[in-house]
Amino acid sequence: MFDIAVFDAALRMATPLILAALGGMFSERSGVVNIALEGILLTGAFASVVATWYTGDPWAGAFAGVLAGMLVALLHAVVTVTFKADQIVSGVAINLLAAGATQFLMWVIWDSSSNSPSVAGMAHWTLPESWGGFARVFNTVLGHYPPLVYVTLAIIGIAHVTLWRTRFGLRLRATGEHPEAVDTLGVHVRRMRYSGVLLSGALAGLGGAFLALNTHQFVKNMSAGRGYIALAAMIFGRWNPVGAAAACLLFGYAEAVQMGLQGQHVPTQFVQMIPYVLTMVALVGVMGRARGPAAVGKPY
């Protein structure tokens, strides 16, 4: 249960969660709840497989996943920021739309109602063994996981610095806490919120791409609630990049353990429930209350 294989699996499970959770964090920090993470993951997964299938290049697929995620996020931003409609309602509608549209297009493109044909996955970063000791170290360290895992680990650091150490991050946080004050100081509230939501689309879209490329195909409704788990991780991690990523690793670990237990006579359902129960506990505040940005959910 604690060996390296389980850790490997946990990191792979956690990668799409981390990307989506960081996305959700940027969105909520700007003051927009993003339940649409689930639909963005799904759309990103779908777009990445379509692009990989047409071009044969999984990196083009990842790029398409990011773009598709941003497109869905743009819809969420238009509905909630420009039209000031309810953010949760918009998210729910977008999730339904993503489920319907991906199934519809899957049928149009591949004439299938269940899954896409198999596509190329991302090749691991490797150097030829003939390069000697350096190549061996490189391959062990950076060639062990699919490249997007390392990209994701880097993004955690970048997100942390962006949120806490840049002018953009300060403005984003302020917009989520007190939009009126930010507006008075001459910062464009809508622009900040659009940025936050679009960032969430790009990140969750990339998460979807990892999800699909890691299994080499798109499967109907393959996000399977991961967008909601990411949301839970974001809350459990207190709207902080590092905290959210740590929560995703914990939830990914629970998923990996649960998969390892399958087939043995252990009720895996209870292991699956861990993320959800922990999130509720965090919200109620047994270990210090998890509290989001003050103005999250309120149109401005």
Next chain:
Amino acid sequence: MKRWTAIANVIAPVVAVLASFLVGGLVVAAIGESPLRVYAILFRGAFGSVDAIGYVLFNAVPLIFAGLAVAFAFRGGLFNIGGEGQLYIGSFVCAWVALTLHGLPAPLLIPLLVLMSAAGGALWAALPGYLKARFGAHEVINTIMMNFIAVGLTGYFVIEVLKETGQMTPQTAEIPAAGQLPRLAGALQSIGIPLPDANPLNASILVAIAAIWLAWFILYRTTLGYEIRAVGFNPKAAEYAGINIRKTTVMTMVISGAFAGLVATNEVMGFRHRFLDNFSSGIGFMGIAVALLGRNSPLGVLFAALLFGMLNTGALEIDVFTDVPRELILVVQAVTIILVVVGNEVLQRKLGARRSA
């Protein structure tokens, strides 16, 4: 002003539905089919025979319950996104009680099961309601989390405890006949409506109609309903007027969850006659769509559920007779909701009314 709001409440959803059909038509045209032909087949599939209409009603029943759950909570200012979990718990409790009390006669068992279904859903909704009232924990996140927990719990119990012996399918044994709601085919045939015996429309539709009336009655004819609407309209003013916000919040969720739990009357008592693991496939989430389209009024929920029931029924015909997949309907439904939401905001701003309670 009030009259205009009322008119907008009807016009906005109708325009949204028509516009989303237009969008769906464009999608159909884009893949080279005739939208008119596809829609003609859709409507024929939904209204072309008594059998089809029976299916429309059958498909609408769970959506009525799930829609009422969301709409009722909305009136109290709460967003119950946990209908899915509540209907699982309600359905499981229903099947469990039915299998435990198999000696009871129908006149006792059927009302008891209806009550237990509602109680199961109410219980599952009461916790997020309490957490909101006591700790201010957001009900949206908690109800989402409890959806997953409900699926896990019922999955565990149906596989490990109550699974039908000798079966691979994760489902309970059949509930006793005394706990089953009758199909309506026989009764309708005797008054001259030729609904085929195989049609699954059952007496749970009567429960659904009663639930619509009950939701209206509680909201508009009882003190509790007045308090619920007051809290939903303006919690600070309601508190100032002496309304106990905490109690009202919990009660709103309890009643909302009870409506969701009643999905069991159709799925367990009327149709499957057992609890099947993972049976719902999103009824609770479609309830959100139904409530939004119905502008959160009990009667609106009825019309929206009928529309969605019609679309779901006609979708099967599209699958069979055209080159367009039935997922087209999912797209149309989702576009409808987005348009309703946006259209509603625009209209409200135009009318200058902040809320339409």
